[in-house]
Amino acid sequence: MKRLFSVLLLTSLLLLSGRSFAQSAVDIRLNEVLVTNTSGLTDENGERCGWVELFNTAFGMVDVAGFYLTDDKSNPTKYMIPKGNTATVIPLRKYLILYADGNSQKGVFHINFTLDGCRNLYLYSTDGETLIDEIEIPAELAENKSFGRVKDGEGKHEPVGWSKKSLRKSSDDKKIDANGGFAVLDHPTPGYTNTTKAIVTKSEKMKEMDPWGGILAVTAMGVVFLCLIILYICFKNIGKRAVRKAEQEKAPKAQPVPVKGVTVTAEGGINEEVIAAIAIACHLYQNGDADPTVHDIESNVLTFNKDLLRNSPWGNKMLTIKQDPQIK
Amino acid sequence: MILESNFVANLKQFAQYTGFANVTFGHIVMILIGLVFIYLAIKKDWEPLLLIPIGFGMIIGNIPLFPGMQVGIYEDGSVLNILYQGVRRGFYPPLIFLGIGAMTDFSALISNPKLLLVGAAAQFGIFAAYAGALALGFTPAEAGAIGIIGGADGPTAIFLSGKLAPDLIGAISVSAYSYMALVPVIQPPVMRLLTTKKERVIRMKPPRPVSQQEKIVFPIVGFLITAFIVPSGIPLLGMLFFGNLLKESGVTRRLAETARGPLNDIVVILIGVTVGCSTQADKFLQGKSIMIFALGAASFFVATFCGVLFCKIINLFLKEGNKLNPLIGNSGVSAVPDSARVSHVQGQKYDPTNFLLMHAMGPNVAGVIGSAVAAGILLGFLG
Structure with a gap:
């Protein structure tokens, strides 16, 4: 019995550890890509080149050291993200930028190929076989425009049937969703969220709706009056009732019974x-x-x-x- | 020799940390304004409970500092910064409203509820200033914060500017409190302009005695109605009516006394000093501040104008003997109890036997409710 319990426990632990690894691996996304960079992000040397943004969709840290990035599916291990550097750990819901300048000797995050003419990018797990994510870059992508997920980490560039339960080792049966959740981003956001749509505050909305303040003034004064009119009606009635009650109390009651001698x-x-x-x-x-x-x-x-x-x-x-x- | 050079270097370094090394013209101006506030409070008795803490706070906040010493009000983690969070995050104003509620007698209003409408009319000043601020190029949120100066209610102004325009909080609160202190100067000319001699001597019907039951019902019903219509005003309205219930219930005397006494005093001290401190020269001495002061003055004039005018309009519908003395219209701008006192003093000038104070307290406290409701509406639309 004890042995059975131990086996079950061990199996559960192994399953759990395997699951957590799988979850960590699959939680990384190719979030945004910029092919021709002439006026945007510069690397640590102040030079501009195309870049790839990875995003950690998990709510835990993921180390991408040993992951492979390639533009050639037949060569999945074309570029390996170097190991032994703590900077490869992506914190929860954060980003990592890889510079595609074709010279991996320049630094940890410099890819050994460029994105010129690149149509597809693939991210493989540390085994070099498990496809984690892929992205199809539009051919007509203009310079300084990026292509990526409209909402960080969301989109359907996933192999069909892919799930966290069964991580397929082949990407043959993948397809790109028609809607995708991907778009050309006019304002590249390397290292930041792709949700670039400005949040419109109530104040800004009001500026558009009511530039001179007339509508707000009338509405607000109407509400102030409404509040106080309701209070007025309430207390007018309460007051009337109170006065009536006081008058009733004041009204002469039955004659007091004379006390003896008085x-x-x-x-x-x-x-x-x-x-x-x-x-x-x-x-x-x-x-x-x-x-x-x-x-x-x-x-x-x-x-x-x-x-x-x-x-x-x-x-x-x-x-x-x-x-x-x-x-x- | 080395010792000597080290000593000189230390002295030089120390000199860099002194206020003398970092002083600017703006600092001197702000310190002088602080001194004027203290002078007005002591010599002229203008709102001393507010002007002394604000005035001294201005002096504290404008001592030139070497940045990064973690002592300035805008430096994270400094003591003043921690105290300032009560203003910035808006938890002092509701506490002051608790005290106001615990010290306010709504009897005048309960006995003559139509005075509530006078309090509502005086809130026009808020929206006139709002429109003016928009015209001058302020954003709607900033304009809302500036507009509330017209409510003549310091805590409300601080509460709303903390939410809508934290950068302007110093200018708005100083402007609001300054004009509240200047109510006896600003309002009488407008009151005289709009009223005839005959109107100024109107005697109002004495208020009827209000039962304890009515006084208890008022804060409960008042809160339910106003909060259901303007939920964004809950922090202010809730505390105002809660404080009043403490007072009127008759069974929480100790709590009411604490709310209107020590607690209120503590918060007034903290709010006054920190608001004063927040007027650092670089943030306060701007063109925007001058515009805010101008808009604040305009909003007080408009509020007074509308309050008095509304009384005259209401009189058209009232029978002889029930008419309102239009001189109480100015007190709808809150500024409790100063504006009510102005009504009384002006009334006595024309008829020394006419006592308007109790009548004026009606619109005065209605103005407090009205400005809190208006603040809630602005917060709802712009926050």
């Missing part, structure tokens, strides 16, 4: 008890020898023996503690 005025005015309380309070206030703490002088309120005031907030701890809300 009469109520016929007009429904102030209760005689209240009048008596006010009179006593006034008496106490005018009487100099009364307890001065009885009245809250500061707020001009005459009070009548209100016990609570004897315990000022300074002295009564209960008054300084927040009370729990009471559910009524």
Whole structure:
């Protein structure tokens, strides 16, 4: 059982490692090609020549050292990307430029053939047999115009039936998709994304649509007014309801039940008890020898023996503690 | 001998790092402007809470620096740069709006909701400045940021310019705050120009008492309506109404006090100093800045004009006794509470017994809502 488990584990690991290699290899694309370069990119020596851009479509680094590039399918190992240089590692979603000046002695990324008259380019894996990608260059490609994928790494220059599951070693059954996803690029972008279409900002759109600002002004003022008109309508109604409610609360309620010994005025005015309380309070206030703490002088309120005031907030701890809300 | 030459070389190197070696005419001008701001704040009492931090920030930001020392506000990772991110990324303005909400009493507006419309009318200044900026060659995004100066709301101006035109943030915010401080100078001539003596003494119906329930409902309903219509204004509107709910709910007194007190003060200090710092001579002293100041002034005039005019138009439809005093129209430009105070002072000049302050606070706070909505719209269209 243990042995079976070990075999399964080993097999899985081998499969996984094989898959990851395959994925790494097949994730490289011939992204853009420029044949005649008279005013564009220069190499490290300041010279201009045709170039080939590789793009790593993977979300991991891929080392292209040992990969083969050729313009002749019968000679797939025509040019090998040199090994032993860390610069051949393409980071995720990044690019690598190869200079097609026909002199590979000039540097690591100088190809030993030029692109003059070249119609096809092939990228082979390190085994020199596995075709990873190919590109068919239009014959009429003008100078300083490049040919490549409209969207980086996307396009259908792939062998038919090619998939990540089965990497074919032959490219005989390939075909170029009619739409392709390839195009002549007016503005070559070596080392950068091919998506050169300028992003049109809202501001730029607005400049085209409304150069004098009139439409925006009218629209925006309309929205401001709309917001505030809706608020106005809401609060006008809420206010009306609040006023009605307040009036209902103010309206005279049922006559209070007379307390024994106390009469109520016929007009429904102030209760005689209240009048008596006010009179006593006034008496106490005018009487100099009364307890001065009885009245809250500061707020001009005459009070009548209100016990609570004897315990000022300074002295009564209960008054300084927040009370729990009471559910009524 | 070698020691001596090393010493001299060190001194020379040190001299290169001093401000004296790197000073330019622009630095001197900006430092002088900063000093004028401080003078106006202390001597004239013009918006001291803003002009002192901005003025001193201008001095800090215009000390000539040897580049690469990682101390300047535009140098990545410097302390000032980190503090400036609150302006640049726009998280100070919503915090200020929280404080504004927690200190604003919307009672005047709730009791007389038609004052909301006066606040809306005064936002015309924003779009007049927007059109003017376009005519002067600014991009629509820059024009939107400049236009919001007409909203007379510093935090809104900073918020929007941070999003739409970060390069102009210094000029726009200084312009906005300067004109807010100059409201008592800018607005009265326009108010007098548009009103008759008879109109200036109109007595408005006293506002009715507003119940606690209405005060609680206002921020909730207000936010829901405005945010659903202009979701891009959520940062400002959300914090404004949230702050107000803290105040009015009656059960979050401590939070409301913190929002309108210490928190607001901290953010005002940071926003003032960093905005001041951002006015470095090389970025501030440009032809564009002069145009921004001119457009800002124009937007204040237009906003005041439209606010007062709108009151007069509304009066055509109101019965006698319900009419608005057109002198409160200017307060629709927000600039809380300065423009409301201007209405009151102007009203008292013609009738010392006529108290317009409470009435003017209605359009004043409506202007805050209106300018936040306008900022949201501009952000939605141009951001």
